[in-house]
Amino acid sequence: MPARSTGQPAGAGEQTRMALVAAAIGLFGAKGFEATSTREIAAKAGANIASIAYHFGGKDGLRLACAEMVVARIRGVVGEVILSSDPGDDPRVAAAMIEAAAMGMADFLLARSEARDIAAFMVREVSAPGVVLDRIYADLIYPVHSKLCQLLGLATGQDPEGDLIRLGAFSIAGQIVYFRIGHALVAKRMQWQSVGSDEIGRIKAVILSNIRTFIAANARVMP
Amino acid sequence: MPARSTGQPAGAGEQTRMALVAAAIGLFGAKGFEATSTREIAAKAGANIASIAYHFGGKDGLRLACAEMVVARIRGVVGEVILSSDPGDDPRVAAAMIEAAAMGMADFLLARSEARDIAAFMVREVSAPGVVLDRIYADLIYPVHSKLCQLLGLATGQDPEGDLIRLGAFSIAGQIVYFRIGHALVAKRMQWQSVGSDEIGRIKAVILSNIRTFIAANARVMP
DNA sequence: GGATTTAAATCAAACGATTGATTAATTCAT
DNA sequence: ATGAATTAATCAATCGTTTGATTTAAATCC
Known part of the structure; x- marks a missing residue:
């Protein structure tokens, strides 16, 4: 669905979202939620640390996602x-x-x-x-x-x-x-x-x- | 029970060891190893933070114990x-x-x-x-x-x-x-x-x- | 249709708080 | 006095989060 009105490349935000979730699932599963740092997730996803707060409101939001x-x-x-x-x-x-x-x-x-x-x-x-x-x-x-x-x-x-x-x-x-x-x-x-x-x-x-x-x-x- | 504030009654070291292990198992099990802080463990066990390093060499030693x-x-x-x-x-x-x-x-x-x-x-x-x-x-x-x-x-x-x-x-x-x-x-x-x-x-x-x-x-x- | 505005998205940098660990001094039984 | 045991205080490092600036593409205007 094209819920997007404006943005960078077409659906760039969604790409970052998915990358963060995928990276987080891997790290959360392997090391545990608390043992995984947001910097680690961002690095594995190739994204900036702030993107976690931007897209999910914080580490807990990413957990739910x-x-x-x-x-x-x-x-x-x-x-x-x-x-x-x-x-x-x-x-x-x-x-x-x-x-x-x-x-x-x-x-x-x-x-x-x-x-x-x-x-x-x-x-x-x-x-x-x-x-x-x-x-x-x-x-x-x-x-x-x-x-x-x-x-x-x-x-x-x-x-x-x-x-x-x-x-x-x-x-x-x-x-x-x-x-x-x-x-x-x-x-x-x-x-x-x-x-x-x-x-x-x-x-x-x-x-x-x-x-x-x-x-x-x-x-x-x-x- | 005569366990007291300072000093050490006979075999006080073993008492502290046991208290730390018992507290740690409860916290590690409930929240996970990384999510549990050494201060939390010491507080629950009624011991000082440094006693973990003294008795077990560190948090990892306590984990093994x-x-x-x-x-x-x-x-x-x-x-x-x-x-x-x-x-x-x-x-x-x-x-x-x-x-x-x-x-x-x-x-x-x-x-x-x-x-x-x-x-x-x-x-x-x-x-x-x-x-x-x-x-x-x-x-x-x-x-x-x-x-x-x-x-x-x-x-x-x-x-x-x-x-x-x-x-x-x-x-x-x-x-x-x-x-x-x-x-x-x-x-x-x-x-x-x-x-x-x-x-x-x-x-x-x-x-x-x-x-x-x-x-x-x-x-x-x-x- | 070119110029301008708007908003989504990313970024480097820094925030205060908390982490595990360590120190040096102190306590008490032997 | 000696040594095991405990204490308060402090260490550098890292935590999650926040900030303000910047980038980019779509929407809007004339």
């Missing part, structure tokens, strides 16, 4: 599978959708190098209450988790909003997140020098197996 | 069950030991208020490579995970050091950790105002169910 970007990014990965599609009323379709979403999420979180910083950023924000946490919950966790519960309920025949399904959905999603967080520990214990598509495939196999086992074990007898 | 304390604390919780006991060669005993260790760990991580900071501290350290991470892995992750693999191998009849068991052990342990990390999100989604023994019981029920399901689903046919 990073959260919005991260939420949009993850929704783009898992959303197209789990949010838009309609399982109808077929348990097998629902199960397939769950598996597809989980594998897509695992691919993104484990394979993409950018996902390391994105995940670290999110985990840090989740640990501390604040505006960012509320935004992440409202725009990402709640809609995705609700849909996952709906699919799990359909796949198992259980109440989609019962304790079993709602907590079970967290335990499934949590597995993927954990393999990203504890990536360094896992690689060390598995004696992996590098983590390529082969190693990721083995992790995905375990996750997939756990999902299928969960659905099978908790499936009610169909009428 | 915190890691050692955390490792010892968690080993005390999960170690007495999983590290010392001997399952013999009975798969049922091995399965029971796994369940007991997991439930003990869940009780500690989810119920104790101190565990919130301890877990947050560990997660932060795991995300960033360094001396602290190496210590945590060598003294905690590796011995506990290895023993867990041994028990899982015994319970299922699978190779204890195969990919399935080693990664499966991470997925089991990861569940517990995740419910601590994502505690705020889980409570929000479950519409829990407070998280007491009742809510923790429901989480533990799901974890326990997942563990039993994992063992049952991956058990080889016994000869």
Whole structure:
């Protein structure tokens, strides 16, 4: 959208905004919010220090902008599978959708190098209450988790909003997140020098197996 | 308590050390290492700022001392069950030991208020490579995970050091950790105002169910 | 359509506040 | 008296933010 009236080169401000957010996500994820200086962000983004205050009102504003970007990014990965599609009323379709979403999420979180910083950023924000946490919950966790519960309920025949399904959905999603967080520990214990598509495939196999086992074990007898 | 303003009663140095470590773990866990100032730590511990440099050589030394304390604390919780006991060669005993260790760990991580900071501290350290991470892995992750693999191998009849068991052990342990990390999100989604023994019981029920399901689903046919 | 105005955007420089660390003097039990 | 332990005070460095000037392109005017 051309919300711009005047400016420098066409959309130069937007370029700087994006560069700052991208640089900040990387640094926030790798070193933490407080450990990252505004000068460091500006240098990595190739921008001036004052541009942070100009575009985002300050370091905290940039933090929130990073959260919005991260939420949009993850929704783009898992959303197209789990949010838009309609399982109808077929348990097998629902199960397939769950598996597809989980594998897509695992691919993104484990394979993409950018996902390391994105995940670290999110985990840090989740640990501390604040505006960012509320935004992440409202725009990402709640809609995705609700849909996952709906699919799990359909796949198992259980109440989609019962304790079993709602907590079970967290335990499934949590597995993927954990393999990203504890990536360094896992690689060390598995004696992996590098983590390529082969190693990721083995992790995905375990996750997939756990999902299928969960659905099978908790499936009610169909009428 | 006779801890007093100036001077030092017998063994006052150790008291100050402990107070500093305890205060630092709480602050590091809640706010992060870089976000916590040495003045803040000293104030919470009722000590002088210079005592950090005197006892630990600096802020980094205090960080490492915190890691050692955390490792010892968690080993005390999960170690007495999983590290010392001997399952013999009975798969049922091995399965029971796994369940007991997991439930003990869940009780500690989810119920104790101190565990919130301890877990947050560990997660932060795991995300960033360094001396602290190496210590945590060598003294905690590796011995506990290895023993867990041994028990899982015994319970299922699978190779204890195969990919399935080693990664499966991470997925089991990861569940517990995740419910601590994502505690705020889980409570929000479950519409829990407070998280007491009742809510923790429901989480533990799901974890326990997942563990039993994992063992049952991956058990080889016994000869 | 050339001159002028307006506003978005960037820049170098500096602000006060706070950081971790260090110092030298002091305290108290042995 | 000796030495472990604590204290107040101070250090240089860095923090996030602010400032005023400058640059650039689009909007406005005659």
